[in-house]
Amino acid sequence: MKGGNFSGEGMKFVKECYxxxxxVIKDLDDEVNSGYVLDSKTLKxxxxxxxxxxxxxxxxRKQIKSGIDNYGLTQDEIMDVLKVVLLSSGMxxxxxxxKILSEFYNGD
Amino acid sequence: MKGGNFSGEGMKFVKECYxxxxxVIKDLDDEVNSGYVLDSKTLKxxxxxxxxxxxxxxxxRKQIKSGIDNYGLTQDEIMDVLKVVLLSSGMxxxxxxxKILSEFYNGD
Amino acid sequence: MKGGNFSGEGMKFVKECYxxxxxVIKDLDDEVNSGYVLDSKTLKxxxxxxxxxxxxxxxxRKQIKSGIDNYGLTQDEIMDVLKVVLLSSGMxxxxxxxKILSEFYNGD
Amino acid sequence: MKGGNFSGEGMKFVKECYxxxxxVIKDLDDEVNSGYVLDSKTLKxxxxxxxxxxxxxxxxRKQIKSGIDNYGLTQDEIMDVLKVVLLSSGMxxxxxxxKILSEFYNGD
Amino acid sequence: MKGGNFSGEGMKFVKECYxxxxxVIKDLDDEVNSGYVLDSKTLKxxxxxxxxxxxxxxxxRKQIKSGIDNYGLTQDEIMDVLKVVLLSSGMxxxxxxxKILSEFYNGD
Amino acid sequence: MKGGNFSGEGMKFVKECYxxxxxVIKDLDDEVNSGYVLDSKTLKxxxxxxxxxxxxxxxxRKQIKSGIDNYGLTQDEIMDVLKVVLLSSGMxxxxxxxKILSEFYNGD
Numbered sequence: 001m002k003g004g005n006f007s008g009e010g011m012k013f014v015k016e017c018y019x020x021x022x023x024v025i026k027d028l029d030d031e032v033n034s035g036y037v038l039d040s041k042t043l044k045x046x047x048x049x050x051x052x053x054x055x056x057x058x059x060x061r062k063q064i065k066s067g068i069d070n071y072g073l074t075q076d077e078i079m080d081v082l083k084v085v086l087l088s089s090g091m092x093x094x095x096x097x098x099k100i101l102s103e104f105y106n107g108d
Numbered sequence: 109m110k111g112g113n114f115s116g117e118g119m120k121f122v123k124e125c126y127x128x129x130x131x132v133i134k135d136l137d138d139e140v141n142s143g144y145v146l147d148s149k150t151l152k153x154x155x156x157x158x159x160x161x162x163x164x165x166x167x168x169r170k171q172i173k174s175g176i177d178n179y180g181l182t183q184d185e186i187m188d189v190l191k192v193v194l195l196s197s198g199m200x201x202x203x204x205x206x207k208i209l210s211e212f213y214n215g216d
Numbered sequence: 217m218k219g220g221n222f223s224g225e226g227m228k229f230v231k232e233c234y235x236x237x238x239x240v241i242k243d244l245d246d247e248v249n250s251g252y253v254l255d256s257k258t259l260k261x262x263x264x265x266x267x268x269x270x271x272x273x274x275x276x277r278k279q280i281k282s283g284i285d286n287y288g289l290t291q292d293e294i295m296d297v298l299k300v301v302l303l304s305s306g307m308x309x310x311x312x313x314x315k316i317l318s319e320f321y322n323g324d
Numbered sequence: 325m326k327g328g329n330f331s332g333e334g335m336k337f338v339k340e341c342y343x344x345x346x347x348v349i350k351d352l353d354d355e356v357n358s359g360y361v362l363d364s365k366t367l368k369x370x371x372x373x374x375x376x377x378x379x380x381x382x383x384x385r386k387q388i389k390s391g392i393d394n395y396g397l398t399q400d401e402i403m404d405v406l407k408v409v410l411l412s413s414g415m416x417x418x419x420x421x422x423k424i425l426s427e428f429y430n431g432d
Numbered sequence: 433m434k435g436g437n438f439s440g441e442g443m444k445f446v447k448e449c450y451x452x453x454x455x456v457i458k459d460l461d462d463e464v465n466s467g468y469v470l471d472s473k474t475l476k477x478x479x480x481x482x483x484x485x486x487x488x489x490x491x492x493r494k495q496i497k498s499g500i501d502n503y504g505l506t507q508d509e510i511m512d513v514l515k516v517v518l519l520s521s522g523m524x525x526x527x528x529x530x531k532i533l534s535e536f537y538n539g540d
Numbered sequence: 541m542k543g544g545n546f547s548g549e550g551m552k553f554v555k556e557c558y559x560x561x562x563x564v565i566k567d568l569d570d571e572v573n574s575g576y577v578l579d580s581k582t583l584k585x586x587x588x589x590x591x592x593x594x595x596x597x598x599x600x601r602k603q604i605k606s607g608i609d610n611y612g613l614t615q616d617e618i619m620d621v622l623k624v625v626l627l628s629s630g631m632x633x634x635x636x637x638x639k640i641l642s643e644f645y646n647g648d
Contacts, residue, residue, distance in 0.1 A: 010639035018619060024456070024463045025626070031456045032191040036184040042150060046189055049154045050161045050196045051632065057382070058597070059632045076144040079342060081154055083140040086349070088158045090306040092375065092383045099334030118315030126295060132348070132355045133302070139348045159308065165490070166273070167308045187450060194457070198630040200483065200491045207442030226531035234511060240564070240571045241518070247564045248407040252400040258366060262373045262405055266412045267524065269374045274489070275524045292360040297370055299356040304374045381598070403558060410565070414522040416591065416599045423550030464623040468616040474582060478589045478621055482628045485590045508576040513586055515572040520590045 008062070041071045048073075049081045052097040053089040061100050068104060075105045116170070149179045156181075157189045160205040161197035169208050176212060183213045224278070257287045264289075265297045268313040269305040277316050284320060291321045332386070365395045372397075373405045376421040377413040385424050392428060399429045440494070473503045480505075481513045484529040485521040493532050500536060507537045548602070581611045588613075589621045592637040593629040601640050608644060615645045 006029070015022045035043050044067045051063045067073040078101055086094035114137070123130040143151050152175045159171045175181040186209055194202035222245070231238040251259050260283045267279045283289040294317055302310035330353070339346040359367050368391045375387045391397040402425055410418035438461070447454040467475050476499045483495045499505040510533055518526035546569070555562040575583050584607045591603045607613040618641055626634035 008635065008639060009642060010635035010637075013642035014638050017615070018468075021463055021619075021623065024460045025631070028456045028460055029195065029631075031453055032195045035188040035191075037182065038153070038185060038188040042153065043188065043192055045146070045150065046154055046157045046192045047196060049158055050192065053158045053161065054632070056380075056596075056632065056636075059636070074145065075341070077146060079345075080143040080146040080151065083143075083345065084151055084154045084158065086306070087137065087140045088155060088306045088308055090302070090304045090309075091349070091353075092304055092378070092380065093306075095332065095334035096380075096383070097334075098338050099332060102333060102337035116311065116315060117318060118311035118313075121318035122314050125291070126360075129295075129299065129355055132352045133307075136348045136352050137307075139345055162308070164272075164308065164312075164488075167312070183449070187453075191453065194630075196630045196632055198626070198628045198633075199457075199461075200486070200488065200628055201630075203440065203442035204488075204491070205442075206446050207440060210441060210445035224527065224531060225534060226527035226529075229534035230530050233507070237511075237515065237571055240568045241523075243564045244568050245411065245523075247561055248411045251404040251407075253398065254369070254401060254404040258369065259404065259408055261362070261366065262370055262408045263412060265370045266373055266377045266408065269377065270524070272488075272524065272528075275528070290361065293362060296359040296362040296367065299359075300367055300370045300374065303353065303356045304371060380596075399557070403561075407561065410522070412522045412524055414518075414520045414525075415565070415569075416520055416594070416596065417522075419548065419550035420596075420599070421550075422554050423548060426549060426553035461627065464627045467620040467623075469614065470585070470617060470620040474585065475620065475624055477578070477582065478586055478624045479628060481586045481590055482593045482624065485593065506577065509578060512575040512578040512583065515575075516583055516586045516590065519569065519572045520587060 007066070041073070044071050044073065045077065045081050048078060049085055052082060052085040053093055057096060057100065060097050061103075064097075064100060064104060075101065115174070149181070152179050152181065153185065153189050156186060157193055160190060160193040161201055165204060165208065168205050169211075172205075172208060172212060183209065223282070257289070260287050260289065261293065261297050264294060265301055268298060268301040269309050273312060273316065276313050277319075280313075280316055280320060291317065331390070365397070368395050368397065369401065369405050372402060373409055376406060376409045377417055381420060381424065384421050385427075388421075388424060388428060399425065439498070473505070476503050476505065477509065477513050480510060481517055484514060484517045485525055489528060489532065492529050493535075496529075496532060496536060507533065547606070581613070584611050584613065585617065585621050588618060589625055592622060592625045593633055597636060597640065600637050601643075604637075604640060604644060615641065 006026075011022070011025075014025070033040055033043060044063075048060070048063045048067055051060045064073075064078060067078065079098075082094055082097050082101065085097060114134075119130070119133075122133070141148060141151060152171075156168070156171045156175055159168045172186060175186065187206075190202055190205050190209065193205060222242075227238070227241075230241070249256055249259060260279075264276070264279045264283055267276045280294060283294065295314075298310055298313050298317065301313060330350075335346070335349075338349070357364060357367060368387075372384070372387045372391055375384045388402060391402065403422075406418055406421050406425065409421060438458075443454070443457075446457070465472055465475060476495075480492070480495045480499055483492045496510060499510065511530075514526055514529050514533065517529060546566075551562070551565075554565070573580055573583060584603075588600070588603045588607055591600045604618060607618065619638075622634055622637050622641065625637060
């Protein structure tokens with residue numbers, strides 16, 4: 001799964017100061033993202049859903065951005081996932097994620 | 109999305125005692141599960157992921173069962189999703205869900 | 217707020233082995249439950265809501281039981297609160313709590 | 325329950341782009357907020373409690389603002405609810421919500 | 433960190449059916465548990481604290497058991513950690529963990 | 541445990557407007573932080589771990605700052621704790637906390 005967790009300041013810091021730790025995280029990330037049967041676009045949708053259900057704006061934004069940039073996810077695909085978030089995690093998680101989604105597409 | 113939330117005692121109670129509430133929940137569930145673009149099998153995988161990341165055994169079991177019974181999800185498809193849970197929600201969520209998954213397939 | 221947190225094995229153990237800790241917790245509980253303006257029945261409804269939104273069956277059962285036994289909460293009052301849980305925390309939390317509620321009232 | 329979830333950018337986006345989804349959410353919100361027995365001020369206090377226990381600053385602020393603007397909630401009523409949050413969800417949730425509350429009333 | 437995550441059915445299943453995944457998890461676990469500066473007993477106390485603050489009984493029990501069996505943690509050491517859980521995550525998490533702790537020591 | 545929860549606007553507000561509540565919180569905080577057997581530096585590490593596993597940036601920053609200012613915690617000690625967070629709560633919690641940690645030490 002391209003982009004996402006590895007692009008920010010946090011992992012840059014880990015890479016520089018804790019290279020061994022960085023390497024085992026990298027290996028895990030590679031293993032996770034080489035789906036046995038599912039394609040990586042589906043895995044990305046799953047990642048977005050989990051982030052959205054946890055309600056942390058910064059991480060949701062990063063995951064949605066990575067989904068659009070690296071996998072060409074459309075607004076409707078992401079909204080399909082956010083609807084499941086609505087049902088399983090409630091309105092605040094949904095509303096926050098919908099707002100973030102709208103920033104990327106400006107509603108078009 | 110067939111099965112899942114509506115099959116247990118909780119919703120039977122809501123249906124009997126609070127029919128209006130039952131109906132609006134039903135409408136929401138229908139809307140959520142008629143994905144705009146994603147198929148309902150993908151939506152089910154997303155549901156499983158969110159449940160697993162929240163670590164509640166009873167709900168994870170129900171979601172996995174519904175995924176197998178109603179959508180024919182395979183062990184590998186579900187494990188692909190659980191790997192994303194491992195990365196985004198940590199070992200305890202993953203280990204618990206892997207254990208529940210193993211109960212359904214007995215490792216075959 | 218009568219009942220609830222103090223009735224189980226956990227606090228009995230704390231009281232026996234860690235009396236100083238027990239006392240400061242008791243003081244805090246007393247302070248919390250002497251609402252400045254709200255009555256203790258309303259505070260109990262708030263407690264039930266927070267428990268339900270966290271999805272832990274054992275604690276929800278304890279809180280609902282204490283609400284019924286000590287404050288005479290009715291099924292409809294508790295369901296009113298669970299509806300807010302549905303909206304703010306999603307279906308799994310709601311369905312689980314509705315199931316527990318139904319056990320107390322057997323739907324009558 | 326007036327205000328709250330429907331006032332922000334997120335729901336405006338949903339209304340414009342996904343009107344069917346908007347309508348079922350609206351129906352659910354109406355159902356939830358027409359308490360069977362509890363008044364809508366009590367339901368609002370419950371909403372604030374759940375938000376506060378989840379620790380998301382943006383949502384807590386929105387809920388408290390809506391409680392003050394639409395229901396005339398007083399500082400003491402909200403603090404009564406936050407005390408229950410302290411007991412059931414710990415200091416960080418409480419301290420954060422107390423800080424947000426203080427911004428509305430400036431301590432008077 | 434000996435014991436804990438790897439001892440149950442979940443990881444046995446992963447090892448058998450998904451050996452590559454098992455290996456990267458194992459590497460990560462090894463890396464995490466070879467503290468740069470902290471000893472593994474302290475790391476275990478941290479693990480117990482995180483489990484307890486998440487309120488899942490099964491996992492808390494497993495972590496406390498592993499802390500006692502593999503590191504000789506005493507009741508008082510674990511209670512010191514649970515007191516921090518009380519402050520940062522509230523009564524339900526604390527009471528549940530205290531109850532589990534009491535099962536191991538029978539209050540002596 | 542010096543610093544942390546009591547230093548911000550939230551508790552200042554509580555102290556001014558709700559002195560009785562402030563006092564019982566203070567007593568609880570004192571009790572929690574006088575570890576029976578563990579030193580207060582270890583307790584601080586536990587506090588940081590719980591904050592980090594909950595993913596709220598503002599609180600993590602406050603806890604790490606207090607750990608450095610009041611207990612002289614080193615980057616490596618905190619990273620040891622964050623590695624346990626990675627294992628038990630997943631990448632987003634870890635990455636966010638690592639980023640905050642890097643702001644304090646600038647990677648040296």
